[in-house]
Amino acid sequence: MARRKFKSALNSRLSGFQKIYLLLIAGFILGPFIPLLIQSFAFRWAWPDLLPGTWWLEQREKSLLPLAWDYVLSPYSRVWEATLNTVFIGLVVTVICLAICLPAARVLAREKFRGKSAFEFFLSMPLIVPEAAIGIALLMIFIRLGLAGSYTGIIIVHLIPTIPYMIRMLTAVYQGLGTDFEEQAMILGASRWQVMRMVTLPMLLPGVVAGALFTFLVSTNIFLLTFFMGQGKIITLPTLLFSKIAGGTLDASAAGITLVVTVPGIILLLITERFIKEEAFGKGFGN
Amino acid sequence: MNKFMMGLTVTAGLLSSVAHAEDAEANAFREAFLGGEASWEDVSARAESEGTVNLYYWGGSDPINIWMDQVVATDLAKLGVTLNPVRITGTKDAIDLVLAEMGSGKGLGEGSVDAIWLNGENFATLKRQDALFGAFADKMPNSDFIEWNAEDPRSLLNLRDFGVETGNAEVPWSGEQYVCAANTARVDRADLPSTFAELKAYLEANPGKFTYVKPPHYIGNTFVQAAIYAHNPDGTGAEPFQQSIDDLGAEEMARLITPGLEYLKSIEPLLLGGQSGNARYPEDNGALDGMFLNGEVDMACKFGLYAVATGLNNGTYPEGAEAFVFPEGNMIKNKNYLAIPANAPNPAAALVMANYMTSVEAQVSKLKYTGMPPGVDPWKLSEAEVTALTEASPGLIGVSQADLDANTAPDTNATLVDVIEATWLEYIERDSADDLSVIVSRAVDNLAK
Structure with missing residues (x-):
C-alpha cells in the first residue's frame, strides 16, 4: 500500500533529477545497513570476498557456544535486559522532563522578567559544555550521595541534556499559542484547572508529543553519561553496543546487536510519524 | 525539585549511615581471615549471608560472557552466592571506580567492586594506592593448586605480576604466552x-x-x-x-x-x-x-596460547592459520589474576568466588568454553586432573607445548x-x-x- 503510494508519487510528481536524488538519499541511509545485515549472518567474512566465505548456519551445529543471532537472542547477550532498561529510563526521563518543562516554558514564553535572556542562555549551557566534563564531575558527587550505579542517578543525568531541547520546543509552542483562547474560557467562567485541562493542554498536545518523542530518542541514545552513572551495572542499548564494538571489530554478534539497537527508534518513529507530521508540525508550529 | 534533591540527600545520608554500621564487622572479618583465625566454614557462612558477588571483567568476548552466565553463575548459586558479572570495556574502568569510591570515603563493605580480572599495570596501580583487600591468595582451600614456594623458580608468575610482587593480594586465574600465528595459505x-x-x-x-x-x-x-x-x-x-x-x-x-x-x-x-x-x-x-x-x-602476534584454535572455531582467524615459534627464546609468558579491592562490599563472597575460580573444575570448563589456558600449576595437580585439562584444551596448532616451554621469557x-x-x-x-x-x-x- 505504502509502496504503491510511494511509487506513484515517484512516477507522477517528480522530475528525473528529483527521482535520482531521492534514490541517492535512500541509498545513503539504507546502504550502511546492508553489510551490517550480511555480517550478522556471517561466520567468516574476509576481504576481498563479496559475500562471507562461511555462513553462520553452516557452523551452527558444530559450535559448542551460540554464535551470531543465537548469541544475540540468547540471555547471554543481555540485549533484552538492555532494551527494557533503555525504554524504562527513556519513559521516566520523558515524563519528568515534561513535568519540569511545561511550567517553565509557559513562564519563558509569556512572562517578562529581569535576566530572562541570561537565564535562557544558562538553560542551554548543558548543550555547550562537553558531556564528559559534566559526567565525571557528577560521578564524584553521585558516588558520595550513593546515586552512582542506580536508576535514579541515570535518570537525573539524562535530564541534563534533554531539558534544554524540551524547553526550547515547548517555549516555541506556547509562543505560537497566544493567550486568547485561555482568556476567553476564563471569561466564560472556567476555573484555572478547567482551562488547563480542556483548553491549554489539548492545544499544546501536538507540541508536547513532538517534544516527548524527541526527549525519548535523545535519552535512548545517551552513551557517555549512562556509562559513567551506570558503572557497568545498569546497561542500556548504547552501552551494550559500545562494549561490544570497542574491540575494534564488527563480528556477527556485534552486527546483530547494532541492528537491534536501531529497532526501538524505528518502531517509535513508525508509530508517531503520522501523528507528528499531521498534528504537531501542522498545528503546533504552523499556527 | 529542591525538595526532591533534599529527599535524595537525606536518603543517601541514611543509607551511608547504615553502611557504616556494617563496616566494622567487615573489617573484623578481614582481620580474622587474613590472620588465619577464620575457618573456611566461617567464610562460606558469611558469603551466604552476603549473598552476592560483583565481579568486574572485560566483557568484549562472547565465549567468556557465555561461560560466566552459564557455568560460573550456576556453580556459585550452589554455594549460596549470586554472581553479578559486570562487563566492562576496559579493566581500567573498574580500577578508576574503586579508587573514586575510596576517595569518597567508602571502605570495606561499602564499595561496589568485589573482584576484578586484571594484571600488570592495573594491579600495580591498586597496590600503589593501597587499595587491595590483602594477602588472601594462599589462604583458600584451592590455593594448593598453585606453587607458592619462592625457592621453586616455577613460582615466579604466581608471586610476581609484571615484576611487581603480588603479595598474594591476587590469585592466578589464567596463564598466557605471547604467540605469533601465520596464514599458511599465504606463507x-x-x-x-x-x-x-x-x-x-x-x-x-x-x-x-x-x-x-x-x-x-x-x-x-x-x-x-x-x-x-x-x-x-x-x-x-x-x-x-x-x-x-x-x-x-x-x-x-x-x-x-x-x-x-x-x-x-x-x-x-x-x-x-x-x-x-x-x-x-x-x-x-x-x-x-x-x-x-x-x-x-601474513602474521599476527598476541597473547593467546590457544588463539589459533579458538580463532578457527569462531571464524576470526583465516582457515590457514597456524602458530609458529617467534621470537626464539623470547616468547613472553605471563599470568592474569583475580584481585579483591580494599573496599569490596562482599569480601567473603569474593573469597568464595576466587576459590571456585581456582578449582580444577572451573579451570577445565573455562578452558573448554573460552580457550583461556589454566592459571593453576599442573605439577600441583593429580594425574586425573591434568588429563581433564588436556582434554578440555582446544589444542595447539603448528607448535608443540615443548616448543613453547623451550622459548619462554618472563614479562617486564x-x-x-x-x-x-x-x-x-x-x-x-x-x-x-x-x-x-x-x-x-x-x-x-x-x-x-
Missing part, C-alpha cells in the same frame, strides 16, 4: 621467521605483510619488550628487565633498550602501509585479528613497561629527533612526577 612454513633478523629479511622480500599492535596497548608493549630482550646488548635477554626502574636507573635502561628500539625503527618502513611512509599499527588485538583475517598481514617489570611505552611513543610514533638516552631520562622523570 610457506619454511619461510616463517624465527628471529627478528629473519623477520626483517622476510619483510624486505614481502614489504607491508606484518605489523604489531600499537603501544600503549599491552599487546603492543609486549612485542616491543620481546624485541628489546632479543637485542639486549649484554645478551642477557629478559634478566635485567625484572628490576624496577629505581633499581635499574635511567641511563642503564637507555643503554639496554637502544638496540631493540633502533631495530623497530628500522623495520617501520617495511610494516603495513610503511611503503607510503605511513606505517599502520592496529589499536588492539581485535583490529589486528581483522587485518590478519583479511590477508592485509611494570615500572619499566611504562618507560618503554613512553619511549616507543616518542621515538617511533612521534619520530623524535632526540637521542634515545634523552628520551628515556625524560620519560623516567615524567613518570616519577
Whole structure:
C-alpha cells in the first residue's frame, strides 16, 4: 500500500533529477545497513570476498557456544535486559522532563522578567559544555550521595541534556499559542484547572508529543553519561553496543546487536510519524 | 525539585549511615581471615549471608560472557552466592571506580567492586594506592593448586605480576604466552621467521605483510619488550628487565633498550602501509585479528596460547592459520589474576568466588568454553586432573607445548613497561629527533612526577 503510494508519487510528481536524488538519499541511509545485515549472518567474512566465505548456519551445529543471532537472542547477550532498561529510563526521563518543562516554558514564553535572556542562555549551557566534563564531575558527587550505579542517578543525568531541547520546543509552542483562547474560557467562567485541562493542554498536545518523542530518542541514545552513572551495572542499548564494538571489530554478534539497537527508534518513529507530521508540525508550529 | 534533591540527600545520608554500621564487622572479618583465625566454614557462612558477588571483567568476548552466565553463575548459586558479572570495556574502568569510591570515603563493605580480572599495570596501580583487600591468595582451600614456594623458580608468575610482587593480594586465574600465528595459505612454513633478523629479511622480500599492535596497548608493549630482550646488548635477554626502574636507573635502561628500539625503527618502513611512509599499527588485538583475517598481514602476534584454535572455531582467524615459534627464546609468558579491592562490599563472597575460580573444575570448563589456558600449576595437580585439562584444551596448532616451554621469557617489570611505552611513543610514533638516552631520562622523570 505504502509502496504503491510511494511509487506513484515517484512516477507522477517528480522530475528525473528529483527521482535520482531521492534514490541517492535512500541509498545513503539504507546502504550502511546492508553489510551490517550480511555480517550478522556471517561466520567468516574476509576481504576481498563479496559475500562471507562461511555462513553462520553452516557452523551452527558444530559450535559448542551460540554464535551470531543465537548469541544475540540468547540471555547471554543481555540485549533484552538492555532494551527494557533503555525504554524504562527513556519513559521516566520523558515524563519528568515534561513535568519540569511545561511550567517553565509557559513562564519563558509569556512572562517578562529581569535576566530572562541570561537565564535562557544558562538553560542551554548543558548543550555547550562537553558531556564528559559534566559526567565525571557528577560521578564524584553521585558516588558520595550513593546515586552512582542506580536508576535514579541515570535518570537525573539524562535530564541534563534533554531539558534544554524540551524547553526550547515547548517555549516555541506556547509562543505560537497566544493567550486568547485561555482568556476567553476564563471569561466564560472556567476555573484555572478547567482551562488547563480542556483548553491549554489539548492545544499544546501536538507540541508536547513532538517534544516527548524527541526527549525519548535523545535519552535512548545517551552513551557517555549512562556509562559513567551506570558503572557497568545498569546497561542500556548504547552501552551494550559500545562494549561490544570497542574491540575494534564488527563480528556477527556485534552486527546483530547494532541492528537491534536501531529497532526501538524505528518502531517509535513508525508509530508517531503520522501523528507528528499531521498534528504537531501542522498545528503546533504552523499556527 | 529542591525538595526532591533534599529527599535524595537525606536518603543517601541514611543509607551511608547504615553502611557504616556494617563496616566494622567487615573489617573484623578481614582481620580474622587474613590472620588465619577464620575457618573456611566461617567464610562460606558469611558469603551466604552476603549473598552476592560483583565481579568486574572485560566483557568484549562472547565465549567468556557465555561461560560466566552459564557455568560460573550456576556453580556459585550452589554455594549460596549470586554472581553479578559486570562487563566492562576496559579493566581500567573498574580500577578508576574503586579508587573514586575510596576517595569518597567508602571502605570495606561499602564499595561496589568485589573482584576484578586484571594484571600488570592495573594491579600495580591498586597496590600503589593501597587499595587491595590483602594477602588472601594462599589462604583458600584451592590455593594448593598453585606453587607458592619462592625457592621453586616455577613460582615466579604466581608471586610476581609484571615484576611487581603480588603479595598474594591476587590469585592466578589464567596463564598466557605471547604467540605469533601465520596464514599458511599465504606463507610457506619454511619461510616463517624465527628471529627478528629473519623477520626483517622476510619483510624486505614481502614489504607491508606484518605489523604489531600499537603501544600503549599491552599487546603492543609486549612485542616491543620481546624485541628489546632479543637485542639486549649484554645478551642477557629478559634478566635485567625484572628490576624496577629505581633499581635499574635511567641511563642503564637507555643503554639496554637502544638496540631493540633502533631495530623497530628500522623495520617501520617495511610494516603495513610503511611503503607510503605511513606505517599502520592496529589499536588492539581485535583490529589486528581483522587485518590478519583479511590477508592485509601474513602474521599476527598476541597473547593467546590457544588463539589459533579458538580463532578457527569462531571464524576470526583465516582457515590457514597456524602458530609458529617467534621470537626464539623470547616468547613472553605471563599470568592474569583475580584481585579483591580494599573496599569490596562482599569480601567473603569474593573469597568464595576466587576459590571456585581456582578449582580444577572451573579451570577445565573455562578452558573448554573460552580457550583461556589454566592459571593453576599442573605439577600441583593429580594425574586425573591434568588429563581433564588436556582434554578440555582446544589444542595447539603448528607448535608443540615443548616448543613453547623451550622459548619462554618472563614479562617486564611494570615500572619499566611504562618507560618503554613512553619511549616507543616518542621515538617511533612521534619520530623524535632526540637521542634515545634523552628520551628515556625524560620519560623516567615524567613518570616519577
